[in-house]
Amino acid sequence: MDITSATIDLSIIYPELALLVASFVIFVMPFFRGPTRFAPFIAFAGLLAAAIFAAGQWGSQQSGFFGMVSCDNFGVAFKHIFILTSAIALFMGYRYLVVKGINRPEYYGLLLIATVGMMVMANSTDLVVIFLGLEVMSVPLYIMAGMARRSLESNEAGIKYFIMGAFASAFLLMGIAFVFGAAGTTDLRRIVADFNFIMSNAQPFMLTGVGLLVVGFGFKIAAVPFHSWVPDVYQGAPTPVTAFFSVGPKAAGFAALLRVFAFGFADVTIMVTVFQMLAILTMTVGNIFALRQNNVKRLLAYSSIAHAGYVLVAVVAGGSEGLAAAVFYLVAYALFNLGGFAVVVLMETRSGCKSDFSELAGLARVHPYLSAILALFMFALAGFPPTVGFFGKFYIFAAAVKAGYIPLAVVGVMNSFLSVYYYLRVVKTSYFDETDKEFAPVKYTPAVVLVLTVTVIGTLGLGLFPQQLVEFSRAALFAFL
Amino acid sequence: MNLDTLIFIISAVVAVFGGTMMIAQRNPVLSVMYLILSLVAQAVLYVQLGALFLGAILIIVYSGAILVLFLFVIMLLNLRGTEDLGHGSQPISRFTKFVLSILFVFELIAVVKTGFIRSESPIGMMTTVAEDFGSVKAVATLLFTKYVYPFELAGILLLAAIVGAVVMTRDSQRGDSLRIGSAPDSQAPDIEQETGGEQ
Numbered sequence: 001m002d003i004t005s006a007t008i009d010l011s012i013i014y015p016e017l018a019l020l021v022a023s024f025v026i027f028v029m030p031f032f033r034g035p036t037r038f039a040p041f042i043a044f045a046g047l048l049a050a051a052i053f054a055a056g057q058w059g060s061q062q063s064g065f066f067g068m069v070s071c072d073n074f075g076v077a078f079k080h081i082f083i084l085t086s087a088i089a090l091f092m093g094y095r096y097l098v099v100k101g102i103n104r105p106e107y108y109g110l111l112l113i114a115t116v117g118m119m120v121m122a123n124s125t126d127l128v129v130i131f132l133g134l135e136v137m138s139v140p141l142y143i144m145a146g147m148a149r150r151s152l153e154s155n156e157a158g159i160k161y162f163i164m165g166a167f168a169s170a171f172l173l174m175g176i177a178f179v180f181g182a183a184g185t186t187d188l189r190r191i192v193a194d195f196n197f198i199m200s201n202a203q204p205f206m207l208t209g210v211g212l213l214v215v216g217f218g219f220k221i222a223a224v225p226f227h228s229w230v231p232d233v234y235q236g237a238p239t240p241v242t243a244f245f246s247v248g249p250k251a252a253g254f255a256a257l258l259r260v261f262a263f264g265f266a267d268v269t270i271m272v273t274v275f276q277m278l279a280i281l282t283m284t285v286g287n288i289f290a291l292r293q294n295n296v297k298r299l300l301a302y303s304s305i306a307h308a309g310y311v312l313v314a315v316v317a318g319g320s321e322g323l324a325a326a327v328f329y330l331v332a333y334a335l336f337n338l339g340g341f342a343v344v345v346l347m348e349t350r351s352g353c354k355s356d357f358s359e360l361a362g363l364a365r366v367h368p369y370l371s372a373i374l375a376l377f378m379f380a381l382a383g384f385p386p387t388v389g390f391f392g393k394f395y396i397f398a399a400a401v402k403a404g405y406i407p408l409a410v411v412g413v414m415n416s417f418l419s420v421y422y423y424l425r426v427v428k429t430s431y432f433d434e435t436d437k438e439f440a441p442v443k444y445t446p447a448v449v450l451v452l453t454v455t456v457i458g459t460l461g462l463g464l465f466p467q468q469l470v471e472f473s474r475a476a477l478f479a480f481l
Numbered sequence: 482m483n484l485d486t487l488i489f490i491i492s493a494v495v496a497v498f499g500g501t502m503m504i505a506q507r508n509p510v511l512s513v514m515y516l517i518l519s520l521v522a523q524a525v526l527y528v529q530l531g532a533l534f535l536g537a538i539l540i541i542v543y544s545g546a547i548l549v550l551f552l553f554v555i556m557l558l559n560l561r562g563t564e565d566l567g568h569g570s571q572p573i574s575r576f577t578k579f580v581l582s583i584l585f586v587f588e589l590i591a592v593v594k595t596g597f598i599r600s601e602s603p604i605g606m607m608t609t610v611a612e613d614f615g616s617v618k619a620v621a622t623l624l625f626t627k628y629v630y631p632f633e634l635a636g637i638l639l640l641a642a643i644v645g646a647v648v649m650t651r652d653s654q655r656g657d658s659l660r661i662g663s664a665p666d667s668q669a670p671d672i673e674q675e676t677g678g679e680q
Binding site: 008020065066069104106109110113116120128132133135139140146147158 | 626634642644
């Protein structure tokens, strides 16, 4: 086999390469006494270059590296979600890390490597590459969760996430091994082509493998019953990292899950039932546990579990409508969830703030704009019009009803009503609760203000004109199924 | 009995002996040494099957690197040779061990009798495989053509892990953290100091 420029076409992975180059520069800089305070700017330049390269790939339909990379609209759409998430986490970290005394250039480098892992996951139809992408994503995340070495909670978060994550990876790998044993290949396209033959010969092995894959991906998207790590890790990790956790790996997990289950194993009929159970459990458990939380970060942790459940409803609905609704919701969720975390980051840059509910009291009096923004994000999370959260939920439940899963849609809508209680509790605390303590003023920083501007415009703008995002998510599925 | 079979029997006996002694030893250091013995004998089996590369890798990576790491960890943990590693297990755990071992023996018999080994040649003889099966060239060709992308990804994964190990073990408060506003020269960490500080 000759290696020619035709078989290894680097242009297909330019976005990943841009991020890698930026992260290498950041890692190497301290050794040459380089100005490490420029690390965030280098990281942002890398993200910008990656976004431009990724935009150039939109509409193309190519596969490279001997079929290991498949670059299509679906993957490119997710690349943009990851880049947005990564950029927002970068801006949020800029001031926060300095205040908390954990500002190290490695944060930015690891952030970029995690983003590369997500891109790899979303842009492959080969199980080996999906697994490696997942690991490239996870290892930096374990480190970032435990980055605040002086904080016991952060240590706990890092260790817990690492052990549980390694455990889940083992399940995923075992599942891939079973699928390989049954099919003789890890390439999903070849599995699809020979599906009936494989199933008639090695059905038990195939089903075992597929079941283990569900466990592995379920952990990354934080679906119940694979969610036990979420609250502690979200609470303990530095808040910008938590914000990144709550969107990036979840979206990457869903991208890989859709690649594997909506494309690869679409004909394994039992999976519909499995995902239905997962969706119901995830929504219900996430929302019920969120009701009792007294810490904003923990509340957002359980709410992120519930939101994974809503996306799972879209996965169950399937077809082009369901998958478009899933992509729509992931983009919308990225916007308002990151916005919500940006407010928490601002709150936490004050000394001693642990984001308990009681510390929100009095926010509206001192910072009317900030509390209005917080309320907007809470309304979006709860799914009120005219925010994009409403349309996200609307499309998901409409797709579920259209596909005939009416009980599932009913459970989803009831869960949405349930969630209104705890989201509005945040709003109520910040507006109406009296406190005898003086509310320490929040110091705005340009980076976080930029994040808030982008997320507010996104949440409201796409809520008023959702057509753009609908077209984007439909185009993302071009030639996917 | 030809030479092939003789070599097979010797290395198989040594491999099984090493494995048995490994779990029979009370001293963890000796345990690791026996495991190395077993792995070297297994490497001979690989070479006999024609998988030269796998045999070499088994010695270099497992005996050379991973087990030396094991030894380091055991020494760092400061386990005594007399450390009691065998007693005090729960009855349920002892029972499970017993049942699993019996099951495994049956599985082994089943596999040998009926399962995968169906070739005409007796066990231990080289079976007919592709000319360059398991050779360095065959592995390298696959690694640098079909699997070049996963291969490079594994490199990135290792890089992330190494950076992570440094981040988690090095104290960021000792002058090498990045402080916005101070002069660039004063923030750069001293490389000699870093490596020295880790011991």
